[in-house]
Amino acid sequence: MINSDFNGNAPDKSELALLLIYTINDFEFDGGEDLLRFALPAAERIADLKKRARLAQLPIIYVNDNFGKWRSDFKRIVAHCLEDDVRGRSIVKLLEPDDDDYFVLKPKHSGFFSTSLDLVLEYLGTRTLVLTGFAGNNCVLFTANDAYMRDYKLIVPSDCIASENEVDNDNALKQMQQVLKAEIRPSVEIEFPRPNEKEQRQAARS
Amino acid sequence: MINSDFNGNAPDKSELALLLIYTINDFEFDGGEDLLRFALPAAERIADLKKRARLAQLPIIYVNDNFGKWRSDFKRIVAHCLEDDVRGRSIVKLLEPDDDDYFVLKPKHSGFFSTSLDLVLEYLGTRTLVLTGFAGNNCVLFTANDAYMRDYKLIVPSDCIASENEVDNDNALKQMQQVLKAEIRPSVEIEFPRPNEKEQRQAARS
Amino acid sequence: MINSDFNGNAPDKSELALLLIYTINDFEFDGGEDLLRFALPAAERIADLKKRARLAQLPIIYVNDNFGKWRSDFKRIVAHCLEDDVRGRSIVKLLEPDDDDYFVLKPKHSGFFSTSLDLVLEYLGTRTLVLTGFAGNNCVLFTANDAYMRDYKLIVPSDCIASENEVDNDNALKQMQQVLKAEIRPSVEIEFPRPNEKEQRQAARS
Amino acid sequence: MINSDFNGNAPDKSELALLLIYTINDFEFDGGEDLLRFALPAAERIADLKKRARLAQLPIIYVNDNFGKWRSDFKRIVAHCLEDDVRGRSIVKLLEPDDDDYFVLKPKHSGFFSTSLDLVLEYLGTRTLVLTGFAGNNCVLFTANDAYMRDYKLIVPSDCIASENEVDNDNALKQMQQVLKAEIRPSVEIEFPRPNEKEQRQAARS
Numbered sequence: 001m002i003n004s005d006f007n008g009n010a011p012d013k014s015e016l017a018l019l020l021i022y023t024i025n026d027f028e029f030d031g032g033e034d035l036l037r038f039a040l041p042a043a044e045r046i047a048d049l050k051k052r053a054r055l056a057q058l059p060i061i062y063v064n065d066n067f068g069k070w071r072s073d074f075k076r077i078v079a080h081c082l083e084d085d086v087r088g089r090s091i092v093k094l095l096e097p098d099d100d101d102y103f104v105l106k107p108k109h110s111g112f113f114s115t116s117l118d119l120v121l122e123y124l125g126t127r128t129l130v131l132t133g134f135a136g137n138n139c140v141l142f143t144a145n146d147a148y149m150r151d152y153k154l155i156v157p158s159d160c161i162a163s164e165n166e167v168d169n170d171n172a173l174k175q176m177q178q179v180l181k182a183e184i185r186p187s188v189e190i191e192f193p194r195p196n197e198k199e200q201r202q203a204a205r206s
Numbered sequence: 207m208i209n210s211d212f213n214g215n216a217p218d219k220s221e222l223a224l225l226l227i228y229t230i231n232d233f234e235f236d237g238g239e240d241l242l243r244f245a246l247p248a249a250e251r252i253a254d255l256k257k258r259a260r261l262a263q264l265p266i267i268y269v270n271d272n273f274g275k276w277r278s279d280f281k282r283i284v285a286h287c288l289e290d291d292v293r294g295r296s297i298v299k300l301l302e303p304d305d306d307d308y309f310v311l312k313p314k315h316s317g318f319f320s321t322s323l324d325l326v327l328e329y330l331g332t333r334t335l336v337l338t339g340f341a342g343n344n345c346v347l348f349t350a351n352d353a354y355m356r357d358y359k360l361i362v363p364s365d366c367i368a369s370e371n372e373v374d375n376d377n378a379l380k381q382m383q384q385v386l387k388a389e390i391r392p393s394v395e396i397e398f399p400r401p402n403e404k405e406q407r408q409a410a411r412s
Numbered sequence: 413m414i415n416s417d418f419n420g421n422a423p424d425k426s427e428l429a430l431l432l433i434y435t436i437n438d439f440e441f442d443g444g445e446d447l448l449r450f451a452l453p454a455a456e457r458i459a460d461l462k463k464r465a466r467l468a469q470l471p472i473i474y475v476n477d478n479f480g481k482w483r484s485d486f487k488r489i490v491a492h493c494l495e496d497d498v499r500g501r502s503i504v505k506l507l508e509p510d511d512d513d514y515f516v517l518k519p520k521h522s523g524f525f526s527t528s529l530d531l532v533l534e535y536l537g538t539r540t541l542v543l544t545g546f547a548g549n550n551c552v553l554f555t556a557n558d559a560y561m562r563d564y565k566l567i568v569p570s571d572c573i574a575s576e577n578e579v580d581n582d583n584a585l586k587q588m589q590q591v592l593k594a595e596i597r598p599s600v601e602i603e604f605p606r607p608n609e610k611e612q613r614q615a616a617r618s
Numbered sequence: 619m620i621n622s623d624f625n626g627n628a629p630d631k632s633e634l635a636l637l638l639i640y641t642i643n644d645f646e647f648d649g650g651e652d653l654l655r656f657a658l659p660a661a662e663r664i665a666d667l668k669k670r671a672r673l674a675q676l677p678i679i680y681v682n683d684n685f686g687k688w689r690s691d692f693k694r695i696v697a698h699c700l701e702d703d704v705r706g707r708s709i710v711k712l713l714e715p716d717d718d719d720y721f722v723l724k725p726k727h728s729g730f731f732s733t734s735l736d737l738v739l740e741y742l743g744t745r746t747l748v749l750t751g752f753a754g755n756n757c758v759l760f761t762a763n764d765a766y767m768r769d770y771k772l773i774v775p776s777d778c779i780a781s782e783n784e785v786d787n788d789n790a791l792k793q794m795q796q797v798l799k800a801e802i803r804p805s806v807e808i809e810f811p812r813p814n815e816k817e818q819r820q821a822a823r824s
Contacts, residue, residue, distance in 0.1 A: 070308045070326050073279040102276045107322045108561045116313045116320040120276050145557055149520045168590075171583050178580075179550055183566055314767045344797055349761055355726045372795075377789050384786075385756055482720045485691035514688045519734045526734040528725045532688050561721050 013125040016192070018030045018053040020046060021063045021111060021133030021140050024078055027087035031164045036087055038162035038169070039134050043091040045159045045187045046132045050095070056192035059124050063104040063111035063133075063143065074103045109139050112146035121152070128153040130190065131182075136161035137172035148180040157187035219331040222398070224259040226252060227269045227317060227339030227346050229301045230284055237370050242293055244375070245340050246369035247298040251365045251393045252338045256301070262398035265330050268309040269317035269339075269349065280309045315345050317395035318352035327358070334359040336396065337388075342367035343378035353385040363393035416477035428438040428604070430465040432458060433523060433545030433552050435507045436490055443576050449498055450574035450581070451546050456572045457599045458544045462507070468604035469534050474515040475523035475545075475555065486515045496610045504562040521551050524558035533564070540565040542602065543594075548573035549584035560592040569599035631743040634810070636671040638664060638683045639729060639751030641713045642696055645705035646741035649782050654705055656787070657752050661709040663777045664807045666752045668713070674810035675733035676743050680721040681729035681751075681761065681812050692721045727757050730764035739770070746771040748808065749800075755790035766798040775805035 023046065027036050044088045053060055066073065072080075074097070081092035097103065111117050121129075129152050133140050140161050144154055156176055164168035176182040229252065233242050259266055269282065280303070287298040301310065310323045317323045327335075335358050339346050346367050350360055362382055369375035382388040435458065441450050465472055476486065485490075486509070493504035509515065516529045523529050533541075542562050545552050552573050556566055568588055575581035588594040641664065645654050671678055682692065690698075692715070697708040715721065722735045731736045739747075747770050751758050758779050762772055774794055782788035794800040 022512070044354075066322075070310070070322070071306060073281055075279055075281065100277060104276070105322075107325050109563060110557075113561050114322040114325045116276070116311075119313050119320045142557060142561070145554060147523075149522060149525050149554070171587070175549070175583070175587075316763075316767060321769050343793070348763060348767070351728075352759060355728060355731050355760070377793070381755070381789070381793075478734075482734070483718060485693055485721075487691055487693065509780075512689060517734075519737050526737045528684075528688070528732040531725050531732045551796070575774065 014057075014059050015126060016128045016130065017059040017061055017121065017124060017126040018050065018130045019061050019063050019111070019132065019143070020050070020063055020095060021131065021134075021143055023133045024074075024092055025066045025088045025134065026061060026081050026084070027091070027099060032087055034164040035135055036091075038164075038166070039091060040166065042132075042134075042162040043094045044205075045157065046166065047094045049130070049132065049157060049160060049187045049190070052192055053130075053186060054098075055195075057195045058192060059119075059126065060095055060098075060101045061120065062101055063106055064103060064117075066105035070107075074105060096097070100118055102159055103130045106139075109142035110146045111139070111143040115140075118150060126152075128155065130157065132157060132160035134162040137168040137190055138163070141172045141175065144176050144180055144182065148182075152179055154182035155190060155191055156182045158183050158184050160187050209390060220263070220265050221329060221332060222334045222336065223265040223267055223310060223319070223327065223332040224256065224336045225267050225338065225349070225350055226256070227299060227337065227375075228271055229339050230268060230270045230287055230298055230303070231281075231294045231333070231340065232287050232290070232295070239295055240317070240370040241341055241368060242297075244370075245297060245329050248366055248368040249300045250362065252343075253300045255336070255338065255366060255393045255396070258398055259336075260304075260402075263401045264398060265332065266304075267323075267326065268303055268307055268324060269312055269321075270309060271345075272311035275311075280311060280345035312345075315348035316352045316357065317345070317349040319348075324356060333357075334361065336361045336363065338363060338366035340368055340370040343374040344369070346358045347378045347381065350382050350386050350388065360386055361396060362388045362390050363396055364390050367381075367391050418575065424431075426469075426471050427538060428540045428542065429471040429473055429533065429536060429538040430542045431475050431523065431541065431544065431555070432462070432507060433555055434477055434547075435545050436474060436476045436486075436504055436509070437500045437546065438493050438496070439503070440539055444499055444578040445481045447547055447574060448503075450576075450578070451503060452525055452564045453476065454544075454572055454574040455506045456544075457569065459506045461542070461544065461569060461572060461602070465542075469607045470604060471538065472510075472513045473529075473532065474509055475518055475527075475529060476515060478517035478519060479550075482519075486517060500517055502596050518551075521554035523551070523555040524562065525554075530562060538564075540567065542567045542569065544569060544572035548575040549580040550575070553560075553584045556588050556592055556594065560594075566592055566594035567602060568574055568594045568596050569602055572594050572599050626806075632650065632675075632677050633744060634746045634748065635677040635679055635739065635742060635744040636668065636748045637681050637729070637750065637761070638713060639670070639683055639749065639761055639823075640683055640753075641751050642680060642682045642692075642699055642710055642715070643706045643752065644699050644702070645709070650705055650758065652782040653753055654709075656784070657709060660750075660778055660780040661712045663775065665712045667748070667750065667775060667805045667808070671748075672716075672811055675813045676768045676810060678716075678790050679735075679738065680715055680719055681724055681735060682721060682723060682758075684723035687727075692723060696750075709777060724757075728760035728761075728764045729757070730761065730768065744770075746773065748773045749777035750773065750775060752780055754781040754788040756781070757769060759790045759793065762794050762798055762800065766800075772798055772800035773808060774800045774802050777801050778805050789822075 022201060050060060102120060104115050105121060106115050108184050129147055131140055131144055147154060158173055163172060173184055177184045207346060235311060284303060287294050308326060310321050310326060312321050335351055335353055337346055353360060364379055369378060379390055383390045425513050462472060482590060493500050514532060516532060518527050540561055543552055543556055543566060559566060570585055585596055589596045684822055696715060699706050717739060720738060722733050722738060724733050747765055748756055749772060765772060776791055781790060791802055795802045
């Protein structure tokens with residue numbers, strides 16, 4: 001069993017976390033080409049956002065399908081997307097996980113269903129999630145629904161999610177805004193606290 | 207999301223599965239030396255049982271702690287136990303996972319808590335679990351409790367679990383037998399159906 | 413603990429079940445008046461559908477908010493809606509639960525979150541859900557999402573759900589059809605198997 | 619869906635809660651007579667403890683089997699135990715729920731499995747559970763296991779649980795003490811904070 005200090009030398013506690021949902025993805029499925037057209041520019045925005053999140057020392061959590069069927073691991077999934085001649089290669093190159101990123105493998109649409117995500121977030125002390133990834137009207141929306149039911153506050157950078165067409169993507173954004181009370185805005189308008197501010201606030205609390 | 211054929215070319219459907227609970231373990235914790243004394247002979251029995259389970263084409267599922275803290279993966283945990291000078295090395299050598307074994311990383315004591323185990327078993331059509339591993343009065347017992355609540359039938363080979371002392375191990379076996387209705391018997395007395403029998407029975411059903 | 417025959421003398425096993433989601437509701441909340449305007453005609457269609465479901469001996473399951481705050485029970489919630497001068501009274505009169513209906517109290521939006529619904533359906537052997545109730549773009553959609561992730565087949569009678577406005581209701585129906593693969597059609601076009609057909613099919617199987 | 623103030627006028631927030639596990643029980647099952655012999659004196663101790671918990675304004679939560687099979691409610695279960703000629707009547711008389719007690723119906727052995735218990739405790743801000751009820755080596759132990767995995771601190775008054783025989787009860791207490799780190803002591807040695815102390819401490823925190 002895990003002891004309470006499981007997150008060791010990492011950004012131990014953080015009210016805010018960045019989620020990358022199903023970004024490590026070969027796009028080799030029906031509709032994958034349509035999705036890719038919108039996903040590629042979104043991936044560039046996500047890469048920028050991830051850089052800023054790292055500087056702010058926020059936890060970065062890859063929430064990804066285990067398309068290796070409970071036998072292969074996340075590293076092998078990444079390798080498959082980078083090394084084989086698959087549609088998603090350029091996206092995975094942009095968003096390759098770093099060694100101290102977290103990852104949670106999900107068997108179904110929502111990142112919370114049959115996974116440790118809720119527990120990871122609880123140990124990190126995270127209450128606000130920045131949601132990015134694909135598809136906006138599917139895995140992102142499912143994860144957003146489950147996050148809202150678990151009382152997380154949601155921020156969704158509108159240029160960091162993508163769906164197979166714009167109408168469905170807009171409807172997903174609208175649903176997240178109206179029903180899930182998510183803050184929707186372009187990624188450049190999302191500011192992360194600078195690490196020293198964060199520490200100062202934490203120090204002030206204790 | 208996973209499609210219904212996620213388990214691909216593997217022992218697709220099987221009423222019976224073998225679970226190895228927290229066997230990939232460096233034993234570098236308080237009481238680890240005591241546990242190791244009983245765990246080493248048990249690991250030899252588990253290795254034999256696993257060989258027979260492979261011949262019978264049963265799914266073999268490693269249910270293991272993620273002591274890499276949601277950052278490292280199962281392969282890296284195995285490597286750590288094999289390559290570093292840790293107490294558990296000889297056990298992990300005996301029980302090194304094969305490529306087509308399944309693995310489920312658990313964050314807490316029970317293999318079912320905040321994991322995909324129940325879903326994996328549902329897709330495999332498994333209803334009976336053969337439980338082995340460490341510690342008998344802790345992770346094995348927690349997993350057995352949760353399996354029983356989910357209506358799985360339990361078989362526990364008495365020489366394939368180990369605890370820090372014999373009294374606690376015996377009490378755990380007694381609890382599994384009396385309350386959880388587990389079949390308890392030595393591993394040599396557990397017979398797996400031969401694959402062709404299995405297929406014949408499956409064919410008879412459909 | 414419950415024994416395996418918990419559902420006793422009731423429609424014991426049924427592939428199909430009718431869900432009434434948050435229909436026992438005082439409508440005394442912001443937007444309740446808007447919702448009521450669409451919910452009242454829907455409630456009449458639900459009442460008809462429920463009558464036919466009873467004739468077909470299908471399980472009827474009320475999936476309802478526990479707005480009594482974990483202290484009052486379902487009967488008291490029904491009584492509050494019928495006896496006090498609340499907006500929802502006419503709807504609850506139409507849809508008053510019968511003694512052999514099932515009920516599941518949900519604390520949040522989805523009927524599956526922190527409830528026994530999945531277990532009740534498992535014991536009933538139900539794999540297809542007919543979803544009705546309020547609000548279509550909220551509790552019904554949340555429940556539909558969770559049902560889909562758990563591999564239930566969904567049928568949604570389009571005139572048996574209602575939301576605060578028609579655009580949101582239509583978007584919810586579209587999301588259920590496109591992403592959740594739900595069958596959407598008017599309630600009059602949903603036919604339930606006659607009980608003797610059902611028994612004949614069950615007999616044929618065993 | 620429930621809003622954040624669902625617990626209204628009740629002991630809104632409390633670090634500590636008293637759980638009564640499967641105390642509303644007709645004892646009409648195999649072994650019920652044996653259990654009753656030990657359960658009756660325990661029920662007297664629980665009744666005393668409950669009185670003191672009420673004075674201390676702690677939340678009191680009945681965690682009970684729904685032996686009405688998802689059709690009857692808690693009030694009807696209480697009535698059945700009080701009005702019909704059942705073995706458990708004298709116990710239920712001692713432990714009859716009050717109007718502002720909470721109740722959670724569990725379908726299986728653990729109070730946390732397929733129920734809202736974890737959510738109720740989260741909203742109450744409860745982190746320490748005082749566990750009482752029957753049977754000590756079954757529903758109480760299952761609930762204790764699940765509570766421990768969810769990081770609750772456990773206090774078990776040794777004279778407020780009962781099993782069918784003393785050996786099994788003692789083993790359950792030992793398991794809770796050793797593995798689940800529960801505090802085990804006679805109920806008279808458990809002191810609850812006086813309400814004004816509680817408020818003072820809460821005030822000091824904010």
